[in-house]
Amino acid sequence: MTDARIKADYILETPMDPARAAAILAGEQSSGTFMAVPGETEALKARSAARVERLEDLGPVPAAALPGGAGADRPHRRVALSLSWPLGNTGTSLPNILATVAGNLFELSCVAGLRMTALRVPPELVTASPGPAFGAPGTRRLTEVQGRPLIGTIVKPSIGLTAEETAALVDTLCTAGIDFIKDDELQADGAVCPFDDRVRAVMRVINSHAGRTGRKVMYAFNLTGEVDEMRRRHDLVLAEGGTCVMASANSVGLTGMLALRRHAVLPIHLHRNGWGYLSRHPSLGFDYTAWSVLWRLAGADHMHVNGIRNKFCESDASVIASARGLLTPLSAEQPALAMPVFSSGQSAGQVHDTWAALGTSDLIFAAGGGIMAHPDGPAAGVRSLQDAWAAAMGGMSLQAASKDSPALAAALRTFGSGAGG
Template sequence: MRSERFEADYLVQTPEPIEHAAAVIAGEQSSGTFIAVPNETPELKERSAARVEHIEVLAPATGPALPGRYQGSEFTQARVTLSWPLDNIGADLPNLIATVAGNLFELQGLSGLRLLDVRLPDAFASVYPGPKFGVSGTRALSGVDQGPLIGTIIKPSVGLDPAQTAQLVTTLIDAGIDFIKDDELQCDGPRCPFDARAEAVMAVINRHADATGKKVMYAFNVTGEVDQMRRRHDQVQALGGSCVMASLNSVGMTGFLGLSRHSQLPIHAHRNGWGYLSRSPMLGWDYRAWSKLWRIAGADHLHVNGLDNKFSEDNDSVMRSAQSLSTPIFSQHPQRAMAVFSSGQSVKQIEQTYQRLGHADLIYAAGGGIMGHPDGPGAGVSSLREGWHAAMRGIPIATHAQQHPALVRALDAYQ
C-alpha cells in the first residue's frame, strides 16, 4: 500500500452486482452521494474519491443476512478492499472510524457488511502513542517476569462497599494473586465511591508491597467523562497504584484518547459491549480491525474472551483475536498489547490456551476459577500457577497434578 493511502477490508453481501455495490460504498464514504453533484469533478474524484482495490467473490448466500428492501433473490458475498487518500482526513482516528465504519452499514443495497481489517500509513504512528507499557511494562510493574499474570475480578460485581472490597483484596493478595480488576459495572456509585475504594484498596496493596516487595497490580475502573477519568487516574497514581481501566465502548475513541495521552499508568482496556458490534457474522466489526485502533490509541491490555467461555463466541474466534494482538502495527510502536483471557476460565482451559497461542504473555483472569476452588482462593491461585507451569513445559496437566493436590482438586471441580 502506498503511504499516502489507507485501506480497509470488508465482507460484503448484496443482491446487486458486487462491482456496483463496492462502488456505492466507495462513493458514500468519500466524495459521492446518492446523485451526481456539480462540484464532484473528475479532478476532485481523482484527488479524493475512495478506490475499489480488490474484489474476491465468495460462495453465495442463500438469503439476506439483514432485513431491508431488496430487489432479487440471489445474494453475492465477497471480500472487498477499499482505499482512501490520507489527505481526506489526515492521521485522525475519530474521523478514520467515520470513514471506514460510518454510514456504509446502512446502505440499502447491502444485505450484510462486516469490517475485517484496516491498514494505515506510518503517519498514524507519528500522531498516536500506541501502548506505553504493553507486555514488558506490565511485567515490570507487576513483578511477573515470565508466564501469565494470574488475575481475577472483584465479585460480586457491585454491592460491596469500600471496606468490603478491601477485605476481599486482602484475601486475594494472601492467596498470591498477581492482578485484580474492578468489574466494569463498578466505578463511582454511592455505595462504593471511587475515591474511598481506591484509598481502601491501595492501603492493603501498599502494606503487602512494603512487607514482601511485590506490588499486586489493581486495575481501577476510571470510566467516566474525560476530566473525571484524568482525575481518577491521578488519584490512583498518587496512592501508588499501577493500573487503571476504561470501558472502551462507553467512553469512545475521543474519551479514550483524552485518558491515554494523560496516563502515566498502564490502561486496561475493557471491551464490554463487544457483542453488539460483532455477534452477527455479517454485520459490524472483526476484532482484528477494532483492536488495531485501540492499540494505536494506547491500550495496554485488551480483552479477548476465553476458551470455552460463558458467552457466544467460539474458540477459533477467541484465538484469532488473541493472536492478532501479537502482530505489530507500526515499527514505531514497539510495545505489544497484552491479551486478557477471561469469562469462565479455570485450570481446564490452560493447556489448550497455551498450545494454541504459543506464548504466555497474557493476563489469565479467573473469578470462579479461583474463588470457587473447593480448598479456597489460595489453592485456586496455586492450581492455576501449577497448570500454567505444566503447560509451558509440555507436561500433561493431569500428569503434573499427581504431585500437586490443589491442581488435582481443581481438575475434579472444574470438569
C-alpha cells in the same frame, strides 16, 4: 502523507451487481454521493476518492441477513471486498478514521450484510498515534512477573460490595499470591462503593502487602466516566500508589480513550463490554482483529479477548485470532502491541489449550470462580493456575502435573476443562 492509505477488508452481501455495490460503498465513504454533484472533478476524485482494491465473489446467499434493504426478493451474493482511502482525507484523527471505515456504509440500501474483517493502517498513522505506553514489558516491570502469564481475577460479586468489603477481598487475594485484580466493569462510582473510597481502601491493603513482600499487586480501577472525571480519578489512583486504571471502550469512545491516554502515566486496561452488539451477527459489524486496531493506536495497554471454552458465545478460534491480532505489530517502527486478557469462565483446565494455541506468556489470565470458587480457597485457586501454566510451558501434561499439585488436582475435579466463572 500524500501516498499513505488506510485499507479495510469486508464481507459484503448484496442483491446488486457486486461491482456496482462496491463502487457505491467507496463513493459514499469518500468523495461521492448518490448522484454526481458540481465540484466532483476528476482531479478531486484522484486526490480523495476511495478505491476498490479487491472484489472476490464468494457465492450466493439464501436471503438478506439484514432488514430494510432494496431488492430483498432478488438473489443475493457474498463478496470479499477491500477498500482503501488516502490518509489525507482524515489526517491522523482516529475518530474520523472510524467514521470513514465504519460509518454510513452499514446503512446503505444495497447492503444486505457487511462485516469488517481487517483494518490495515500506514506507518505514518502508527507513528502519529499515542499507542500503548506500557504493554507487556511495562506491565511485567510494574508487577515483577517474568517468564509466565500474569494470574489475575475480577472482584466478585461484581457490584454490591462496599469499599471496605472490597478491600477485605483484596487482602485475601494478595495473601493468595495473585498478580492482578480488576474491578468489574459494572463497578465504577456508585453510592454503595464510591470510587475515591474504594481506591483508598484497596490501596491501603495493597501497599501494606507490598511493604511486607516487596511486590505490589496490580489493581485496575474502573475509572470510566466523563473525561474530566477520568483524569481526576487517574490522578487519585496514582497518588495512592496504584499501578493501573481501567476504562470501558464502548462507553468512553475513542475521544475519551485518547484524552485518557494523553493524560495517563499508568497502564490502561481496556474492557470491551458491549462487544456483542458490534460482532455477534456474522453478517454485521466487526471482527475483533479489525476493531482492536483503533484502540491499540489510541493507547490500550491490555485488551480483553474472552477465553478458551468461555461462558459466552464466542468460538475458540475467534478468541485466539483476537489474541494473535493484539500481538501482531502494526508497523516495524512502532509495533503498538497490547497485552491480551483472557477471561470469562477460565480455570486451570483451559491453560494447556491456551498455551498450545497462542505460544506466548505475554498475557493476563484472569479467573473469577476459577480462583474464588476453588474448593480449597483462593490461594489454592491461584496455585492451580500457576502450576497449570508451569506444566503447559514445560511440556508436561495436565494429568501428570496434577499428581504433584493438590491444588491443580482439586481444580480439575471441580471445574474440569470448562468454565470456572
